[in-house]
Amino acid sequence: MNRRRHATAAITMICALTVLASPALTLQAAAAPLPPPPxxxxxxxxxxxxxxxxxxAAVATDAYNLAEEKTEEQSAEIVRVARMIVEGRAKIEALKARAGASARAQYRNGGLPDGAQLVLTDDPQLFLDAAGRLKAGAKATTDLLGEMNRTQAQLDVYAEDAGANWTKLEAHRIRQAQAKKQIDEKIAAAKKLESELAAEERVRLRRLEEQERQRAQTTWLGTGVLTGLTADATPDAAKAIAFATAQIGKPYVWGAEGPGSYDCSGLTQSAWGAAGRPIPRTSQEQWRLLPRVAVEDMQPGDLIVYFADASHIGMYVGNGTMVHAPRPGRDVTLAGAGSMEILGVVRPA
Known part of the structure; x- marks a missing residue:
């Protein structure tokens, strides 16, 4: 009994100490310093x-545009191959019909081949005539079989091409979808950053952007790059410039080629297309495939490619100025040609 009393008292004491200690622990935990905010x-x-x-996002846009262009090319190639397969099958059927007609003619001759009929005749003239027909018929049969074999071989090649083209088409579609996802993610992240700013900060942000462009332009002009540059445009370049500057004020939309909106390479491609000079779709392909000229030899209508990855492009319009579609949230506008890092210059005409 005494043992039981002692045990009960001990348990009561432990519980009391626990209750008394709890507030202290809570206060101690509350007093622990929080990590400093970032x-x-x-x-x-x-x-x-x-x-x-x-x-x-601009790099991903180039990847999307290129994949879209390749998808369209591949789709057109699939249609072309399909037509060739249809034509080849029709040709095979026509050749089979000719072979069937030849077989039926032989049947009408009593089932004897021309060679056997030739042996059975005792008329010399008839023999000579039949021999000529036999030779011509044999050649026609050989030609017919050869043409059927060649046509069938072509059909086999077309079938292989169709399969390969479908594989390529699906690969381009996958790349297109991946690029679209990346574009959407990057633009959403950029918009989120800007949306978190107060209205006054967004105004200051635009001012900072403009100051950075002016600083780069002033530095570029300070090199004397405009000295000796011609202000004259060729007739085709003048047409391209007129088209591009007529789009000023229209919004940038990635993947857009007009007429209501443009991305950077969509604007330059459309402008030179209006001048009768087709050029590649993306800024990277325009940089890779069009003739290059030195910045010191630049003339109005030339395309200025920006950044080491050729992710942006604009059209030089003279007097140190270019027209371009800047980025999402901005409109087609005039800007200093040296307001961004120049990779090089290409000349479509």
Whole structure:
């Protein structure tokens, strides 16, 4: 009994101590210092981050546009091959019909081949006539069989081409979907960053963007790059410039080729297309495939390619100025030709 009393008392004491200790523990936990909040980004850091996201979206846009172009080419090739297969099958059927007609003619001759009929005749003239027909018939049969074999071989090649083209088409569609996903993600991230700014900060952000462009343009002009540059445009270049500048004020939309909106390479391609000069769809392909000229030899109508990855492009219009579709959220506009990092210059005409 005494043991039981002692045990009960001990348990009561432990519970009391626990209750008494709990507030202290809570206070101690509450008093523990919280980790410091992450340092607030400066507006310049936000500008650089937004700019980087839009640059990444521009690279993905080029990948999307190229995949779209290849998808269209592959689709056209599949249609072309399908038509050739249909034509080949029709040709095979026509050749089979000719072979059947030959067989039926032989049947009407009593089932004897021409050679046997030739042996059975004792008329010399008839023999000579039959011999000529036999030779001509044998050649016709050989030619017919040869043509059937060649046509069948072509059909086999067309069938293989059709399968390969479908494989390529699906690969381009996958790349297109992946690029679209990346574009959407980068643009959404950039918009989120900008939306988190107060209205006054967004105004200051635009001012910072403009100041950065002016700084780069002033530095570029300070090199004396405009000295000796011609202000004259060729007739085709003048047409391209007129088209491009007529689009000023229309919004940038990635993947757009007009007429209501454009991305950067969609604008340059459409402008030179209006001048009667087809050029590649993407800024990277325009840089890769069009003739290059030195910046010192640049003339109005030339295309200026920007950044090491050729992810942006604009059209030089003279006097150190270019027209371009900048990025999502901005409109087609005039800007300093040196307001961004220049990779090089290409000349469509």
């Amino acid at each position: 340092p607030k980004k400066s507006l310049e850091q936000v500008r650089q981050e937004i700019d980087a996201l839009y640059r990444q």
